Amino acid sequence: MNFIKKNxxxxxxxxxxxxxxxxxxxxxxxxxxxxxxQSRAIIHEVKTENFPKISFFLEAYDESGQALNNLxxxxxxxxxxxxxxxxxxxxxxxxxxxxxxxxxxxSSTLAVNTSGGLSRYQVITDHIIQWLDSRPxxxxxxxxxxxxxxxxxxxxxxPRDFAQRLMDYQPDLMNSQPNLTSLLxxxxxxxxxxxxxxxxxxxxxxxxxxxxxxxxxFPGFIERAVQQNVPxxxxxxxxASARSSNPSVVDPLVNLAEETGGQFFLFSGQExxxxxxxxxxxxRYIYEVTxxxxxxxxxxxxxxxxxxxNGSSITSEATNVNLTVEAPNPILINPPLLVARDxxxxxxxxxxxxxxxxxxxxxxxxxxxxxxxxxLVSARLYVDGEVVQELTQSPFDTFQLDLTRYESDQxxxxxxxxxxxxxxxxxxxxxxxxxxxxxxxxxxxxxxxRLELTPERWIILASVLIAGTxxxxxxxxxxxxxxxxxxxxxxxxxxxxxxxxxxxxxQADDRAANGTPGRATIGKQVEAMLIxxxxxxxxxxxxxxxxxxxxxxxGCDPIQARLVIANAALDDVHARxxxxxxxxxWLRDQNSIAGTWVNFAPITTKGIKLRHGDLIHFAKAxxxxxxSHPTEDREIQIITYNQNYDS
Numbered sequence: 301m302n303f304i305k306k307n308x309x310x311x312x313x314x315x316x317x318x319x320x321x322x323x324x325x326x327x328x329x330x331x332x333x334x335x336x337x338q339s340r341a342i343i344h345e346v347k348t349e350n351f352p353k354i355s356f357f358l359e360a361y362d363e364s365g366q367a368l369n370n371l372x373x374x375x376x377x378x379x380x381x382x383x384x385x386x387x388x389x390x391x392x393x394x395x396x397x398x399x400x401x402x403x404x405x406x407s408s409t410l411a412v413n414t415s416g417g418l419s420r421y422q423v424i425t426d427h428i429i430q431w432l433d434s435r436p437x438x439x440x441x442x443x444x445x446x447x448x449x450x451x452x453x454x455x456x457x458x459p460r461d462f463a464q465r466l467m468d469y470q471p472d473l474m475n476s477q478p479n480l481t482s483l484l485x486x487x488x489x490x491x492x493x494x495x496x497x498x499x500x501x502x503x504x505x506x507x508x509x510x511x512x513x514x515x516x517x518f519p520g521f522i523e524r525a526v527q528q529n530v531p532x533x534x535x536x537x538x539x540a541s542a543r544s545s546n547p548s549v550v551d552p553l554v555n556l557a558e559e560t561g562g563q564f565f566l567f568s569g570q571e572x573x574x575x576x577x578x579x580x581x582x583x584r585y586i587y588e589v590t591x592x593x594x595x596x597x598x599x600x601x602x603x604x605x606x607x608x609x610n611g612s613s614i615t616s617e618a619t620n621v622n623l624t625v626e627a628p629n630p631i632l633i634n635p636p637l638l639v640a641r642d643x644x645x646x647x648x649x650x651x652x653x654x655x656x657x658x659x660x661x662x663x664x665x666x667x668x669x670x671x672x673x674x675x676l677v678s679a680r681l682y683v684d685g686e687v688v689q690e691l692t693q694s695p696f697d698t699f700q701l702d703l704t705r706y707e708s709d710q711x712x713x714x715x716x717x718x719x720x721x722x723x724x725x726x727x728x729x730x731x732x733x734x735x736x737x738x739x740x741x742x743x744x745x746x747x748x749x750r751l752e753l754t755p756e757r758w759i760i761l762a763s764v765l766i767a768g769t770x771x772x773x774x775x776x777x778x779x780x781x782x783x784x785x786x787x788x789x790x791x792x793x794x795x796x797x798x799x800x801x802x803x804x805x806x807q808a809d810d811r812a813a814n815g816t817p818g819r820a821t822i823g824k825q826v827e828a829m830l831i832x833x834x835x836x837x838x839x840x841x842x843x844x845x846x847x848x849x850x851x852x853x854x855g856c857d858p859i860q861a862r863l864v865i866a867n868a869a870l871d872d873v874h875a876r877x878x879x880x881x882x883x884x885x886w887l888r889d890q891n892s893i894a895g896t897w898v899n900f901a902p903i904t905t906k907g908i909k910l911r912h913g914d915l916i917h918f919a920k921a922x923x924x925x926x927x928s929h930p931t932e933d934r935e936i937q938i939i940t941y942n943q944n945y946d947s
Contacts, residue, residue, distance in 0.1 A: 339363045341605050341616035344586075345497055348623060351672040352722075353389070355590040357498050360607055360614060367582045369393070371609065378591050379604040379615075390590040396498040397440025398580055399455070402428065402466075403486040404447045405507035406476035409537050414569035420537050421473060424506055424573065425466055431576040432463040440496070446486045447471065448479055454489070478508050480517055487521065490530045498586055502562070502579065503532045509542060509549050518552035522559050531561035533579055540568040596722050598624045598670075626670040627726040630718050633663040635731045637890070638853065638860060638873050641703060642738040653741060655707065662699040664716050664728060680717045706735050709851055709878075734876065736851050828885055830863070830916070830923045837915075839924065847885070852877040854918055855890075869894040869919035877910075885910045885925070894919035 344357040358376070360368040371393075377385035410421035418426070435441065443462040445453040452469065456462040483505055490501045503525075510518075525532055534557040536542070536550065543550045543566060550566075557564040565574055595601050602618040639660050645653045662681065668674065681689040681699040689699050696718065706712075715730040830845040845863055855861035857872035865874075871892040878886050888907030889896040896903050897917035898910070910916075912930035916923045 339612070339614050341607055341614045343603070343605055343616050343619045346603070346619060346621055348621060349671075351623065351625075352593045352595070352674070353590060354593045354603070354621070355588060356619075358587040358589050358605055358616075360587070362612075367585065368607070368609070369582070369585050371587060371607065375607055375609045376587075376589060377606045377608070378589075379606055380593065380595060381601055383594070385606055386591055386594060388589050388591040390588075392588045392590075393585050394498075394588055395440055395584050396496050396500065396586055397442070398584070399442055399444070399490070399494060399499055399501045400580075401444045401446060401486045401489055401501070401503045403482040403503055403505045403507075404445075404471070405478050405480070405482050405505070406448055406471050406473055407478040407508045408474050408476070409478075409508035410506075411473035412569065419473070420567065420569050421471070423569065424535065424537075424567070427573045428504075428576065429463045429466055432459040432466075434577070435459040440499070444486075444489055445469070446482045446489065448476060448481045450481075451485060451489070478511065478514075480510075480514055480521075483507075483521060487524050487528070487530070490525075490528055500580075500583065501528070501530045503530060504535065504576070505532055505556075506535045506537065507553070509536065509538045509546065510552065512549060515549055515552050518556055522556055525556070525560040529561075531579075532556050533562040534564045535567055535573075536564070537567050537569075540566065540570070542566065595623055596625060596724070598626065624670045625672065625722070625724075626668070627724045628666050628668055628676075628718060628720050630664055630666045630716055630726055630728045632716070632728050632731055633665055635662065636660050636733055637731070638734045638736070639703065640736045640738070640853075640860065641706065643741045645741055655704075655737065658702070658704050660701050660703060660733075662701055662714070662716070663697060664699075665697065666718055666726075674721045676718055676720055678719045681714065682717060683712055683714045685713075701733075703735070707737055709736050711735070736853070826928055827879075827883065828910075828925065828927050831926060833915075833922045833924055835922075837922070845923075847877065847879070850879050865918055865921045867919055867921050870921070874918055887916065892919070 340361050342359040344359070346354065346356040348354055360371060362368055371391065373388055373391045376388050376391060378388060379385050406421075410424075411419050413419050414423055416423070432443070437458070437460065439457075439459060441459070442455040442457045443453070443459065444451070444455055445462070445465060453462065453465050456465070483503075486503045486505070490503065521532075534553045536553055538550075539545075543554075554564045556562075563574070563579065565571075567573065589605065599622075601621045601623060603621055604618050605616040607614040639657070641655045641657065643653045644656050666676070676694075676696050677692070679691040679696045679699075680687050681701065683701070688701070691699070699716070701714070712733050712735065713730055714733065716728045717725060718727075719725045826846040826848055828847040830847065831839045831841060832843050832845075833839055849862065852863055853861045853873060853876055854863045854865065854870075855872050855874040856865060856867060856870040858864050860873050863877075871890065871894075873890050874892045874894075875890055875896045876888045878888075880886065886907045887896065887898065887903065887910055888905055889903050891905060895917075898908050899915055900917075910925045912925070912927040914925045916925055
């Protein structure tokens with residue numbers, strides 16, 4: 301047994317080792333690929349002012365860190381709150397430009413001549429000038445010059461002018477001592493806001509080897525540059541062996557370049573200087589993405605950009621978007637609170653009559669308090685809880701309320717409901733329309749049969765009666781004249797033959813003493829009235845208002861009001877007085893400004909039941925309400941104000 305165990309252990313070990321190696325062949329490359337991959341997508345400057353359209357700037361880089369400059373709309377989708385991806389509407393590539401800051405750290409090292417006879421400083425400056433001359437005049441870049449003595453040129457947007465500035469600048473290299481002033485001021489300048497928030501920044505730092513005392517400051521510079529997303533391209537001027545011979549002072553410069561996303565270059569005077577445009581070419585462009593959001597609620601939402609291209613996928617980090625989405629706000633515009641329907645009689649045939657108006661317009665407006673205007677898809681008019689009209693096409697601002705079914709006095713409650721393109725509904729505040737219908741006009745004979753005679757009909761009837769009376773009088777006179785001549789003939793005959801003539805016997809007529817019965821008065825019984833009073837509460841009965849209708853509108857507008865009171869304090873439609881089927885009189889205010897008062901107490905739209913003797917103020921106009929047959933007597937008590945009276 302021991303022999304078997306000793307021989308099996310090495311076999312198991314070998315097998316495990318082989319499996320580990322095989323697994324490592326597959327796992328290690330994957331891990332390394334994940335660690336080394338620099339693919340990423342970054343969302344900047346999310347804009348929601350045109351919601352539901354949302355736009356933002358997008359940067360995308362492949363595995364090697366190179367910017368993706370050939371994306372199409374089909375390559376990008378948006379995920380909202382981890383939901384299904386949404387295709388984008390528009391993809392635009394733009395060049396926001398670079399803010400390029402040239403920072404010189406001068407020393408005598410830059411004054412050393414190269415093999416061409418020019419100083420290192422002159423060779424470097426001429427190279428930069430050549431690059432500036434190659435840039436288009438309308439470049440979105442701007443250029444700044446910083447030296448140990450301070451800011452020399454700030455944000456010059458002309459590459460030609462900046463090149464001339466470099467040619468004119470003559471530093472005192474031999475008397476300059478290297479320091480960190482130019483790098484510090486360059487980082488400060490890179491923090492200033494730019495006109496284009498998407499404008500990129502970069503620093504080209506030309507410097508000799510730093511001193512030992514300055515090395516400790518570089519970690520702070522690196523941290524600032526990384527936070528500000530400012531790559532630093534370092535051109536160190538010194539001997540070719542400096543990196544290997546003096547790493548303690550050179551390595552901090554290398555770290556400054558590499559950790560900020562820039563590059564390090566050692567220039568001894570013999571090397572070809574780098575192509576400056578290569579630093580910026582790959583990263584000059586940025587994408588502006590626009591898509592239609594499916595978000596329909598207020599709050600903080602998370603969006604991601606998903607890029608699918610050539611079999612690879614890149615997903616950005618989630619970006620928070622704060623949105624306010626509210627229901628629309630519909631508002632009624634001058635709603636018709638009172639509609640009076642009256643009869644229009646045909647001029648040729650009085651029997652043809654129609655109630656007008658047959659409709660009324662109801663207008664409204666709507667606004668979006670969340671700041672996101674959008675289209676409506678429908679609008680509905682509700683009357684007494686039922687939909688009477690629906691609009692599904694623009695314009696949505698006016699309804700036509702049919703009045704033909706309202707042939708008697710009544711109040712109707714209405715409101716408007718709208719629905720926007722988000723599917724959000726909202727309603728106006730309900731409003732009441734008081735519909736009054738005038739009594740049906742009657743022809744003369746209809747009025748006569750019903751004993752409903754207007755003043756005009758009384759005139760006609762009087763004319764007929766006068767004509768009839770004249771005719772009847774004429775007939776009677778003619779009859780009496782004939783009777784007179786018959787009596788005369790009879791008298792002559794009695795004188796001739798008195799024996800054969802009839803004898804007339806006079807009988808008493810009881811009716812003669814009692815007189816002739818009178819005609820019944822034709823008219824309408826008035827149950828109540830309004831009596832105007834002056835300031836001393838004295839009645840003016842000549843101007844008494846007989847309340848002979850079921851509804852009285854009181855106001856200063858002669859078109860709308862039945863009782864017109866010429867007082868500037870009154871509204872067009874100030875109050876409404878109505879008589880119930882039980883014979884009670886109710887007074888209601890119509891949301892007037894000056895108010896309606898009964899016995900010196902204000903009333904509301906709910907109204908108050910009037911009693912015999914009530915004092916009514918319509919603003920400053922004073923009336924007393926009286927019943928023709930009061931069931932109780934009431935007296936107005938005037939209480940003298942007492943300062944010591946405790947209510």
